[in-house]
Amino acid sequence: MSKERLYIFDTTLRDGAQTQGVDFSIDDKEKIASALDNLGVDYIEGGWPGANPTDTEFFQKKHNFKNSKLTCFGMTKRSGRSAENDTGLSALMNSNTPAVCLVGKTWDFHVDVALGITNEENLENIGESTKHFVKAKKEFLFDAEHFFDGYKANSKYALSCIKAAYDQGARWIVLCDTNGGTLPHEVSNIVSEVSKVVPGKNLGIHAHNDTGNAVANSLAAVLSGARQIQGTINGLGERCGNANLMSLIPTFFLKKDFSSKFEIGIKSNNIKNLTECSRLLDEILNRKPNQHLPYVGAAAFSHKGGLHVSAVQKDPKTYEHINPEDVGNTRNIVVSDQSGKSNIISRLKKYSN
Ligand SMILES: [Zn+2]
Known part of the structure; x- marks a missing residue:
């Protein structure tokens, strides 16, 4: 059909x-x-x-x-x-x-x-x-x-x-x-x-x-x-x-x-430009991007803390509803240092094809 x-x-x-x-x-x-x-x-x-x-x-x-x-x-x-x-x-x-x-x-x-x-x-x-x-x-x-x-x-x-x-x-x-x-x-x-x-x-x-x-x-x-x-x-x-x-x-x-x-x-290839498109608008408006936007926010695929991180490292599907690269976003693993500040320790490179 x-x-x-x-x-x-x-x-x-x-x-x-x-x-x-x-x-x-x-x-x-x-x-x-x-x-x-x-x-x-x-x-x-x-x-x-x-x-x-x-x-x-x-x-x-x-x-x-x-x-x-x-x-x-x-x-x-x-x-x-x-x-x-x-x-x-x-x-x-x-x-x-x-x-x-x-x-x-x-x-x-x-x-x-x-x-x-x-x-x-x-x-x-x-x-x-x-x-x-x-x-x-x-x-x-x-x-x-x-x-x-x-x-x-x-x-x-x-x-x-x-x-x-x-x-x-x-x-x-x-x-x-x-x-x-x-x-x-x-x-x-x-x-x-x-x-x-x-x-x-x-x-x-x-x-x-x-x-x-x-x-x-x-x-x-x-x-x-x-x-x-x-x-x-x-x-x-x-x-x-x-x-x-x-x-x-x-x-x-x-x-x-x-x-x-x-x-x-x-086109399917252009779906990967969504994150870039979202950030472009923030840049033009001189606004800090909302990290928590669905799909395209910087935190949409960030994982913090022991259990989640260890599962995501085994298979990202455990805590992700889609593959971040599909929308041009990245997966981040976040750890807290001694002061309690969060740091991103690994970031997948932007999908390029
Ligand atoms: Zn209207």
Whole structure:
């Protein structure tokens, strides 16, 4: 049986850039984009042209990515004007990217309180904006903002919002857990229900980590039918972060329940570049890497103390869930000296092949 394709969408340069203390320069953006393209993610969301000078400049540059589709981000048209006359949409059209992602409201509470328009007007704004870009032959993604909260409050309306985009030809309907409060079992139930209305092959998941479940929620969405997964390098993102692609990518690739059913666009040799990619972002941000990140952290395969070390030396499988070299990481044996300070006494060389 052939495997189903999962699509990886990176939003480090857009949603990740919303993080407190993060201010990417144009050079930073270029470096990160080129690392993501080399890694082989399917989509790179480069930012919001027209929202700030750096993002506008980034989209004015020519990008010849080998593997990734450059995507620009914006929001659905405003009420009271046509899609053709919306300056926000024009900035996106002029950025000449193959893919365009627009965020729109799907929670009736937000339509009323944040936008102050009627539910009908919001549906029209979603449909007309979608039509505008589909007509221009763009691959169109609709980011359904607050979808899970909206679904819980008024499922009929939330579904009619995503139908408004899907019926006009949106390639992807991305279900966003914008406030990050949804739990994995809720994601499973809701994505299963939604896939009866919009096919799973057209559904994406965009999870925030406010309950520490962004990765788990993304996996739950895939198991319930979603086929595009959005996230950032190291889970960078405002508040508690976005889903961490440095955990999701190796999980899809190395864990049997996923790897036996699904394939991703990233080549097996490139999985070994994940650790390097993770460290590159820290270097650009001038941050000390989080040693305890799953898969790619410096301590992810460090073993301290007698029993563990002696078992690992016999066979690393005793205390390791994967082979560290598979993700470009290293195995460390740590001992404490007399002062109690920990020292790494052996470090496997980086896998080279
Ligand atoms: Zn987000």
